[in-house]
Amino acid sequence: MTESEFMSFLSPGSYLVTFDRPGNRVGADEYEFDFLPEMWKLIDIQPVADTKRFRGKVYVLIDGGTISNGSNFAAALKAYCKNAVFVGRETGGTESGCGGGTNNKLTLPNSKLILQFPWL
Known part of the structure; x- marks a missing residue:
């Protein structure tokens, strides 16, 4: 996906949104990784000046x-x-982990079992 294609989703006008069947993730991870380099071009991260940083908990x-x-x-x-002080209990997840869509797959060499796990 190019930057202009991505921006077309943010501008007024019509576009097609397709919802896939649950569990059908063929090619989804490859699409996410193809998209990331274009996404980073849209983000400009600047450090906060030391005098403006919050120092409390x-x-x-x-x-x-x-x-x-x-x-x-x-x-x-x-x-x-x-x-940071964490209050509460362990965060939740799903059968494929809790990676915000950044899951990785590993095929074990002998058994050929496929493990899927989040990157974080």
Whole structure:
């Protein structure tokens, strides 16, 4: 998908949205990874000036209803935000993990079993 194709979804006008059957993920992961380089061109991340940074505690409320990218966000806070305090229980997930769509597949060499797990 090109940047202009992506932007066409954000502008007024008609476009087609297709909903697939649940469980039919053939090719979905490849599409996500093809899309990521274009997506990063649209994002401009600038660091916050040190004088404007919040230095207090950040309380993060989580439980089994915190799923998908909510779970990813909590994991990122735990890794990078030393002043984060987590209140609640373990975040939720699904049969394919809780990776916000960033799941990886591994085929075991002898048994040929396919394992699917989230990247975070």
